[in-house]
Amino acid sequence: MTGFYEFFSLPNGVEVTCPHCTGCATFTFAHVFRLEKKDVHLFEGRQFEIKQFNQRFAHKWPGVLFFPPLLDASWREKLPEKYQGTSTWEHRANSAFTDGTDLGLICCYQCMAKQKHRLEWPNDSFYSLEFKGHSLWAFNKQMMLQIRDYIQAKDRDAVFESEPIVIRHLPTIFKLAKNRETLVKKINKLIYSP
Secondary structure, eight states: OOSTTTTOOOOSEEEEEOTTTOSEEEEEEOEEEEOOGGGGGGGTTSSEEEEEEEOTTSOEEEEEEEOGGGSOTTTGGGSOGGGOOGGGGOOBTTSTTSOOOOEEEEEETTTOOEEEEEOOTTTTBSSEEEETTEEEEOSSHHHHHHHHHHHHOSSHHHHOTTSOHHHHTOOGGGTOGGGHHHHHHHHHHHHHOO
16 A cells, blocks of 8 residues: 555554554554763663664764653652653654654553564554455554544545544545445454454
């Protein structure tokens, strides 16, 4: 599949297939913080990953990736004061200012797995299905429900004007009236299967 739908940027968290139990798990991108070179040693040997990042049209800079759910509540207090502020740790790892790393954390609420993971989107999507050689995916259950409602609607422009733009830009194969009934059945099976 090509076009706007395929290349739409990901939100901070998506629902993925758990690599252990194949159930629905949550993937959250790691956060990254830009470090001063002289401070890199402060983060070595902790539950952080130090990496060189590329800023667009600029030089490389050292940064630290961190995975908040893996750290205890007191992790910030152990850092130098200038790195303790909450706002400094909000930068998502796959933003335009980094090298596009897709590292994050999977948390599965079925088998309780919690591990670092490199996201391969849309292959990792829990809410995805194949239809006539095309892949239909959604970031989460709510988005797949919105896609289903959009596909099944007869007057899409009037009803779905406020829907996320990615839904309005689905590939044509998913919008054809002749495919409507089959697609809606497949989506319902995906959403409501145990």
